[in-house]
Amino acid sequence: MSLITANYDQLRRYIYTLLPSEEDSKDVLQEVCISISRKFGEYDKTRPFLPWACRFAYLKVLKFHEQQRPRRVVRLPTEVLELLAVTRDEEEPVLAERLVALEKCLEKLSDVDRRLIQSRYVDRASTEQIAAAFSQSRRTLFRNLERVRRLLFECISRSVVLEGHA
C-alpha cells in the first residue's frame, strides 16, 4: 500500500474540515495527490508522512480559495483557515480516539437512526429519496439528521472521556 493510499482518509478528512464542501474538497484532494507525487523526492522518510502531506493540503486549500469561489455559502477567511489548521494539528490524537468511539456509538443508535445514517452516508441517497423513504418532510429530515449527529457526537465525547483519553 502506498503512503498516499494509506493516508488517503486522513487527508480527505483534513481537507474537508478546511473546505466544508464534499465536491470542492474532492477536487482539492486530487490536486494534493498530484502535488505529493511530484514532490515526493523531497520527502524525508525519517519524518512522519502525514504532517508533510497535510502541509500540501493546506496550501492547496488556500490556492483553491484564491482562484475560485467555493461553491458553498461558507467561505472561511485565510486567518480562520490558519487557526483551524493549527487546531486540527493539535486535535489529531483526539480525533483518532474519537474515530474509535464512533464505531461503538454507531452500534448504539436505534435501528431507525442507523438506517437514516446509512441512507445519508453510505447509500448517498438524495434528500428527496431519504425523505420519501422515511415519510418525512425535508425540514423534518434535516432536523432528524441534526439530532442523530448530535447523539453520535455526544456519545463519542462521553466515550472518550470515560476511556480517559481526552
Place this chain on the structure above:
Amino acid sequence: MNRVARDDLHALLSAVVDDTIREDQAAELVRLLASDADARRFYIRYLDMHAALAGAASRPVSVPVRGWRVPWVAVVMSLVAASLMLAWLVVSGSRRGGFPEGEAAASVAAAGESLPSYVGTVASASDDAVLNGEGVVPGMRLTAGPYAIVAGGVTVQFDGGARVFLAGQARFTLRSRRAMAIERGTFVFQGDQTCEQIEIVTPRSVFRNIGTRYAAVIGDHAEEVHVAEGAVRRTPAEGSQSEQHELIEAGAGRRYGAQTHAGAETIPLDVALVESSAEESSSSDVVAFPAVVDDFRGDGERIDGSRSGSGWAEPWRSKQGAIRLVSPGLMGEGSSAVLHDGSGSDASQRRSAAHRQFQPPIDLSQDGIWYLRFLVRRGPTVRKDEHRAMVVLRKWGRTPDEEIEQSALIQIALRRDDVAMVRVADTLARVSLPQVPGQAYAVVAKIVAGRLKPDQVLVRVMAADRLAGSQEPDEWSLISDGVSTDIRLDQLSLECTSRGRIEFGDVVIGPTWQSITARPGAR
C-alpha cells in the same frame, strides 16, 4: 463552552454539512471560529465526524469478497485501523511505508532521447500574443528551447506546477521543467511550496523562488525585481563582479543597474506589475465540437455489432469475455454503459474487450492536439486482482505481433485500487492515485502530436460529476515521456482484466478540452 453555545454550534454545523446554511448563519460561524478556540475544536471534531461517516462511501478499499457495496461498519473499522496505523506512524516517525510502484510519475523507458523534451504548457495568452512568429493557442505544449514574444503576453505553466507570465517582447529559453533563462522582457512568477522550484537566469541574476509570487523587468541596462509573496533568493549571474547572495522578502523591490557590484537599489514594490497576467487580456475559448462520440445508447445488451454514437467507421466488435451494454450508466437515468462482470466462477470471463474503428484518425506524424475522455466506474478490488480498466488507441487491422513490434499504441489504464498509468509506444508512466470503489471517474487524455517535436500524452483523472463546465486543469495526474512516432491511431479498444465489475461510460474524442467535457448530445 456553555450549553447554549453548543446548541448553536450543533445547528450551524449540521447546516454546513447538509449544505443548508444561510448567509447570516455562515457569517456567525466565521465570527465564532475567528474568536473562540473552543468553537474551533468543536468545529474540527464535528466536521471530522461527518467526514469519517462520509468516508464509508468514499474510501478506496480492497475487499476479499465480491460485490458493489461495502458495509459501513466495515469501512468505519478500516478507517479506524488506518487512523491507528497513522497515529503510530506519526508518533514513531517510522521509516515504514514507501512507494513500491513508483509514487511519482515514473517512467520505465525513455524514448526519443534526441528530441527536445516538453517542459510546460501555454496556460493562457492574450488575444494579440505572437510567440516565435506564430499565434498562440492555450494548451500548446512547449519544448525546451528558445522563444521570443513579438507581441502580447503568454503564461507558461511548467510541468512542475509553477507559472510564469511573460510579456514586453520577452526573449527567453526554456531549459528544463525547472529552469529557464530570460534575456529581456517582463515576467511574473507564481508558485508555492507544492510546485517544483524554478531557477530563472537573467543577464545579471539567478532567481530562485521560495513559495513565491514575484515579478521582474529585465532590460538592457538594468533589472528590477518586485516580490509580492514569499521570498526570492538572488545570486549574481556568473561572471558578475559581485558574489553577494541576497534574500528578497515579500513587499520589497530591488533594482540592479550596470554597476552591479555597487549593490542593489531599493525601490517601491510595483503591485500592478506583480498582478499582471495573460488571463486579463484573453478572450473566451473558441467553440469546438467533438469528432467522435459514443454514449452506448442502443436497443439491446449486445455490444458486438452496436452502432451507437457518431464519428465511427465500423460498429463495435467484441468476441471476448463477459461484456455487455447496461442502462442506466454512470450518469444516471438516460445514460448507458459498457459493463464487464468478471465475478463469475468462469475464469475466461475475467478478461473482456471491445473494439471499434473511428475516423478521422489521430495522426501522430503531424502537429496537433487531441483530447480523449471516457468515464469509468470500478467496483471494489478483489484482493490480488489486477482489476484493470483500460482504453487503448491503436492502428486498426494490426496483428498483436505487429503492434508489439512497432509499439504503435497508447494505453490508459486504472488498475488495482490506486494506480493510474499511461503507456505511449514503449514508454510507461504511472502514479499512485487512490480511487474510490463505486465512484464514477472521468479520465481525460490530452494527446500531443508533433511532426518535429515529441508525441506525448497527459492524463487527468477526476470525479465524473466535476467534468461538465470544467476548464483544462493546470496540473495533470500523469505525464508520459515524449516519444517519436508517426503512427495513425484509428481504433479504440475497451479492455478489462478483473474479477470484479467495471463499467465504461461515454467516450469522446475532440480537439479541445471544452469539446470533450460537455455531455454527448449537448452540442
